[in-house]
Amino acid sequence: MTKQARHTKTKRYGMVIDLDRCTGCGACMVACYAENNVPFRKDESDKMLSLNWLRVFKVDNGKPFPDTEICYIPKPCMQCDGRHMEGHSPCVSVCPAVATDYDEPTGVVSQIYTRCFGCRYCMAACPYHARKFNWWDPVWPADMEKYLNPDVSARMRGVVEKCSFCYHRYQKARDSAYVEGRDEIAENEYQPACAEACPTRAITFGDLLNPEHEVYELSRSKKAFRLLEKLKTNPKVYYLTAKNWVRRKADNYLEGESPADRKPAHKAETASH
Amino acid sequence: MSTQSDNQPVPAENRASGWVIFVFFLIGLIASLISGWIAFPNLLYSTKQQPIDFNHKVHVEQMGGQCNSCHFFRDDGSFSGQPTLDECKSCHMYPMSNDPDEKKFIEEYVKKDKEVPWLIYAEQPPCVFFSHAAHVNGAEMECGTCHGDIGQSTSLREYQENRITGYSRDIWGYGMLRIGEARHGRRHKMNDCAECHLKETGSKGDCFQCHK
Numbered sequence: 001m002t003k004q005a006r007h008t009k010t011k012r013y014g015m016v017i018d019l020d021r022c023t024g025c026g027a028c029m030v031a032c033y034a035e036n037n038v039p040f041r042k043d044e045s046d047k048m049l050s051l052n053w054l055r056v057f058k059v060d061n062g063k064p065f066p067d068t069e070i071c072y073i074p075k076p077c078m079q080c081d082g083r084h085m086e087g088h089s090p091c092v093s094v095c096p097a098v099a100t101d102y103d104e105p106t107g108v109v110s111q112i113y114t115r116c117f118g119c120r121y122c123m124a125a126c127p128y129h130a131r132k133f134n135w136w137d138p139v140w141p142a143d144m145e146k147y148l149n150p151d152v153s154a155r156m157r158g159v160v161e162k163c164s165f166c167y168h169r170y171q172k173a174r175d176s177a178y179v180e181g182r183d184e185i186a187e188n189e190y191q192p193a194c195a196e197a198c199p200t201r202a203i204t205f206g207d208l209l210n211p212e213h214e215v216y217e218l219s220r221s222k223k224a225f226r227l228l229e230k231l232k233t234n235p236k237v238y239y240l241t242a243k244n245w246v247r248r249k250a251d252n253y254l255e256g257e258s259p260a261d262r263k264p265a266h267k268a269e270t271a272s273h
Numbered sequence: 274m275s276t277q278s279d280n281q282p283v284p285a286e287n288r289a290s291g292w293v294i295f296v297f298f299l300i301g302l303i304a305s306l307i308s309g310w311i312a313f314p315n316l317l318y319s320t321k322q323q324p325i326d327f328n329h330k331v332h333v334e335q336m337g338g339q340c341n342s343c344h345f346f347r348d349d350g351s352f353s354g355q356p357t358l359d360e361c362k363s364c365h366m367y368p369m370s371n372d373p374d375e376k377k378f379i380e381e382y383v384k385k386d387k388e389v390p391w392l393i394y395a396e397q398p399p400c401v402f403f404s405h406a407a408h409v410n411g412a413e414m415e416c417g418t419c420h421g422d423i424g425q426s427t428s429l430r431e432y433q434e435n436r437i438t439g440y441s442r443d444i445w446g447y448g449m450l451r452i453g454e455a456r457h458g459r460r461h462k463m464n465d466c467a468e469c470h471l472k473e474t475g476s477k478g479d480c481f482q483c484h485k
Contacts, residue, residue, distance in 0.1 A: 103479040110481040114400045153400040153485055168485050171402050176350030178406035 009184070012081070012107040013165055014208040014236035015195070016218040017074055019246060021202035022056075024072030029054050031197030032076075035166060037148045039138030039155070051132040053077065053163035054194055061245045071246045074203070076194065077130040077163035078227065078235030079109050085234055091122035091131065099160075107236060108165050118158040127228050128235075131162045165205075166192035187213050208236060225250055314449060318433040318442050324389055325382075326374045330427045340416045340424060352405035358388050392432040394443045395420060395461055402485040412473070421458030430457070 032038065032054040044050055054076040061069045082088030087102030089109055095101075099115035100122055111131075123131045137157040140148070148154060151168040155161050173189040187206050195203040206213030215238075218224065223240040227250050241247060251258075336342035343356045362383055368375055382389050397403055408414045417424065433442035445451070446460035459465060467477040 098480075101480050103481045105479070106481075108481060110479065110484065112400070112480050112484050114398070114484075115480075151402075151485060164481070167481050168402065171404065171485065172350065174350075175404050175406040176348075178404070178410040179346050179348075179350040181410070 010105060010107075010209070012208045012236060013170075013190075013206070014079070014107075014215055014219060014238065015076065015165070015192075016204045016215045016224065016238045016240060018202045018204075018218075019071055019073060019239050019241040020243070021200045022072045022074060022198075023200055024056055024058065024070075025199065026056055027197045027199055028074050028194035028203065029056060031193040032163070035149055035193035036152050036164070037138075037154050038161075039134070039136075039140070041136075042139075049135065051134065051161065053130075053132070053161070059246070059249050069243065069245070071241070071243065073227075073239070073246075073250075074194070075128065075130070075227070076192075076237060077109065077165070078128050078233065078237045079107060079163075079165060081107065081234035081236060083232045083234065090125040090127065090233060094121040094125045096121065103167075106167075106170060108167055108170075109162075110167070111160065111162050111164065113153060113155045113159045113161060116159040118160065120160060122160055127231055127233065131160050133160050134158060169193075228252070309449065317436060319436055321392055321432045321434060323392055323429040323432060325378050325429075327429050328372075328374075328427050329424050329429075333424045344416075346406060346410075350406050355391050355393065358382060358386070361389075392434075392441075394432060394441050394457070396441055397444070397461065398438075398440060400484055402483055417458065419459045419461070421456075423457070 029052060032052070033040065036053055038051055038053055040051070041049065054074060057073040057075055059071050059073060061067070063069070080089035080091075082093075082102075087104070087107075087109075089102060091100050092102050092109060096119060097115055097117055099113075099117070100109060100111045103110050118133065120131075120133055123129075123133060134155050134157050138154060149168075151172065169192065170185075170190045173185040176189070177183070177185050187210075191205050192203075195205040204214050204218055206215040208215055208219055210216060218240065219238040221240065223242055224238045225241070225247050226235045226238055230251050230253070239246075239250065248258075332343065333340075343360065345353050347353055361378075365375065365379060365383060368379055378389070381387070404411075408419075409416070434440070435442060435445070443457060444461045446462075446465075447456040451460065459469075463483070466483060471477050
């Protein structure tokens with residue numbers, strides 16, 4: 001009883017998504033829906049009303065046919081560290097109910113559905129549209145309720161939900177470590193459903209602070225970038241690409257706002273995308 | 274005449290009215306206490322009996338004195354909780370005593386191959402992630418610290434269910450005001466978890482430590 005809690009070593013779980021490997025197949029989205037009991041509607045044609053914790057976006061370079069290039073960007077919650085890396089992420093700082101907070105030991109931004117009262121300030125604050133609002137109670141077709149994941153609580157009408165990096169898998173991995181008397185969990189013990197489902201292995205997941213984890217090197221590579229880095233939200237989701245136009249789109253400046261635009265020498269190059 | 278009446282002692286009927294006020298106060302107080310201690314809990318909680326009156330004491334003695342003979346950890350670290358019918362059947366395929374409850378168990382559940390719908394005293398709401406492994410293996414806590422000395426009981430106590438929330442009364446605790454020692458082990462509300470965590474680990478913990 002007096003023994004201190006183990007697993008105290010601070011971790012920063014993060015994801016590196018190789019956009020040059022992503023084919024846009026959507027297996028990660030399907031895996032996420034199934035794993036996290038994300039409700040869907042009978043008619044999913046209006047994507048404004050869809051709930052999804054992970055969504056694959058499609059961007060193109062805006063050029064006509066022979067030069068058209070397409071890139072798919074899988075976009076989970078970015079689990080922002082905040083400007084000073086202390087967990088002051090946009091959503092956490094605005095929540096009036098403390099329904100979302102920054103999990104210090106892992107760096108995951110939590111969302112507690114029973115605490116949330118649905119004011120949606122967090123959705124307004126999130127620059128990544130990572131948060132979704134339950135406008136209706138979930139309705140599961142036929143027997144599907146029996147297939148829900150018991151490790152993830154189902155949400156009700158009137159609350160906000162978002163990607164948790166499959167935190168329940170971290171909790172389960174910790175449980176087995178406790179029973180086996182280990183202090184640390186291995187890299188492959190905690191992997192979110194999307195990373196496991198990706199057929200091209202575009203999604204890599206692990207502790208960004210641990211040099212033994214694959215994401216450590218990948219997130220520090222020259223090809224790595226993050227979405228909207230100008231906002232200084234310090235996301236823990238990194239993207240890799242060799243295509244410059246994708247990297248420019250990720251920091252979507254308004255016309256004339258980009259630092260590159262201000263330098264006349266680069267103007268011709270940036271205008272071409 | 275009038276000045277004389279000022280010095281007169283208080284008439285007898287005025288003193289009697291003081292008693293009347295006291296009696297009414299007393300009636301009000303007793304009514305409040307009855308409603309707070311008896312009527313309100315009975316209104317809020319419904320009482321249910323367990324399907325089988327289970328004797329923990331006999332089983333602990335027969336199974337080697339350990340809780341984990343029946344309430345064990347699975348290989349992946351998850352906690353098994355209530356034993357399933359298969360685990361009970363490994364001994365109770367046929368009656369082992371003349372106990373009427375054992376007979377009932379075999380007739381109604383073993384022969385019909387039906388799971389016993391045990392009412393779980395410490396069952397948490399579905400939004401809670403509670404790690405038995407972290408508490409039993411990590412913090413080396415005794416089962417009885419939270420669950421009370423249920424292992425020494427010869428009969429199962431009644432189960433009380435909150436009519437509004439559907440949760441067990443053990444979550445809030447049996448004392449309506451939640452002061453003093455809890456009656457069966459510890460109370461299981463979030464604040465009770467946080468209080469102990471603050472004392473033992475120096476932090477109440479982040480939301481995701483206990484929520485899912």
